[in-house]
Amino acid sequence: MSDGTEIPLVVTEVPGPRSCEWVDRLAVRECPAITARRSRRASALGAAADDPIVWESAVGANVWDVDGNRFVDLTAGFGVASAGHRNPAVMAAGVAQMNRLPHVMGDAFPDPTRVLLLERLAALTGLDRAILGSSGSDAVEAALKTGMMLSGRSTVLSFSAGYHGLSYGALAVTGYNVDAFRGPFESQLGPHVRRAEFGGQIPDLSDVGTVIVEPVQGRGGIRVPPAGWLGALADATRAAGAALVFDEVYTGFGRTGDWFAFQDEAVRPDVLVLGKGMAGGFPISVAIGTAEAMDAWGASEGQSIHTQTFLGNPVGCAMALACIEQLETVVPDVRPKGEWLRSELIARGHSVRGRGLMIGIEIPNTLAVSRALLRAGFIVLPAGEQAEVLGVTPPLTITQTQLESFLVALDGVLA
Numbered sequence: 001m002s003d004g005t006e007i008p009l010v011v012t013e014v015p016g017p018r019s020c021e022w023v024d025r026l027a028v029r030e031c032p033a034i035t036a037r038r039s040r041r042a043s044a045l046g047a048a049a050d051d052p053i054v055w056e057s058a059v060g061a062n063v064w065d066v067d068g069n070r071f072v073d074l075t076a077g078f079g080v081a082s083a084g085h086r087n088p089a090v091m092a093a094g095v096a097q098m099n100r101l102p103h104v105m106g107d108a109f110p111d112p113t114r115v116l117l118l119e120r121l122a123a124l125t126g127l128d129r130a131i132l133g134s135s136g137s138d139a140v141e142a143a144l145k146t147g148m149m150l151s152g153r154s155t156v157l158s159f160s161a162g163y164h165g166l167s168y169g170a171l172a173v174t175g176y177n178v179d180a181f182r183g184p185f186e187s188q189l190g191p192h193v194r195r196a197e198f199g200g201q202i203p204d205l206s207d208v209g210t211v212i213v214e215p216v217q218g219r220g221g222i223r224v225p226p227a228g229w230l231g232a233l234a235d236a237t238r239a240a241g242a243a244l245v246f247d248e249v250y251t252g253f254g255r256t257g258d259w260f261a262f263q264d265e266a267v268r269p270d271v272l273v274l275g276k277g278m279a280g281g282f283p284i285s286v287a288i289g290t291a292e293a294m295d296a297w298g299a300s301e302g303q304s305i306h307t308q309t310f311l312g313n314p315v316g317c318a319m320a321l322a323c324i325e326q327l328e329t330v331v332p333d334v335r336p337k338g339e340w341l342r343s344e345l346i347a348r349g350h351s352v353r354g355r356g357l358m359i360g361i362e363i364p365n366t367l368a369v370s371r372a373l374l375r376a377g378f379i380v381l382p383a384g385e386q387a388e389v390l391g392v393t394p395p396l397t398i399t400q401t402q403l404e405s406f407l408v409a410l411d412g413v414l415a
């Protein structure tokens with residue numbers, strides 16, 4: 001059986017006939033706003049008119065589609081498969097937990113896996129107490145509420161091109177692709193949010209209660225702020241008595257070479273938001289904060305004022321614990337691996353941005369390039385408001401051979 005370290009093998013046209021069949025059926029039953037579909041048969045756009053491939057299985061850095069094509073996934077499935085797709089130890093922990101207790105009662109009755117995970121997260125982050133969620137946006141909501149509780153002030157400062165998710169609270173602070181994401185809903189988004197330039201001058205924060213920022217922007221284009229900017233923002237936030245929230249849904253759990261991107265500078269948030277790579281594919285997230293921030297909520301008086309049906313799902317907690325253990329051996333290699341890839345790209349004349357295995361390659365026509373790469377067997381997505389970079393955020397376990405094969409394919413596509 002494959003261990004997920006193979007280079008691509010494309011045996012049909014991409015997308016293949018089976019993928020097309022599934023996508024046709026999906027289009028009948030799914031809201032058309034969800035899966036991008038380019039109606040390839042009806043379209044006059046030719047090569048630019050591809051439907052998606054339909055995934056069948058995955059392991060390590062490899063994904064297979066329903067047509068039997070093998071791909072190398074340079075997205076880690078939106079940054080989730082940091083420890084590799086279908087990591088065996090993470091899957092075993094999930095299966096064992098499913099056979100023991102797949103569900104528990106959120107804020108009413110806990111189970112030991114939740115306690116173990118919260119203790120592990122505290123040790124890893126240096127923060128104290130947490131609220132678990134099911135998605136990144138969920139944890140962003142919990143962090144924003146914590147900021148309100150801690151500061152007592154409703155104004156939130158967020159940043160241009162920052163992406164925090166699309167649920168209403170998270171969307172209100174999202175600064176990425178605002179015309180499309182916010183447009184139809186603008187009248188239902190609160191007037192409590194101000195936006196500043198990411199990496200730019202820090203505005204007056206005297207009326208601000210919460211500052212939310214990605215230490216390195218992901219969807220916004222793999223943007224690293226100038227050295228010292230995050231520290232200056234943290235100082236200004238503290239001086240204003242506001243709560244500082246670092247959204248590390250994308251950068252967390254080793255993506256940038258540190259366990260958390262904020263560790264690159266001597267700064268500490270009041271609340272840290274994590275998700276994506278936390279549990280090897282199980283939808284679980286967390287907002288973890290200082291004791292002061294979390295205790296600002298006060299104690300539950302029987303009916304928790306922030307909870308959800310699946311809070312602290314034991315399968316997610318067990319998988320997260322196993323995933324963190326797996327990442328312990330992987331994270332130390334991320335920086336050298338990323339440095340190697342970066343130097344190879346620079347040697348080929350590309351401008352690159354990012355840190356660790358979160359790299360943006362600045363090339364023109366990233367949409368067309370990513371489609372051509374898909375046909376060559378590489379799953380890779382553009383990032384940035386103008387799709388100005390090709391985002392490379394592979395499983396952290398990706399091999400040098402797989403990365404070399406990507407470099408060769410990229411050369412071929414750009415030739």
Ligand SMILES: Cc1ncc(COP(=O)(O)O)c(C=O)c1O
Binds near residue numbers: 135137140165248250
């Ligand atoms: C930095 C950041 N925050 C929040 C989110 C939202 O997470 P989710 O899509 O799991 O709700 C994302 C998703 O891409 C993200 O990159």
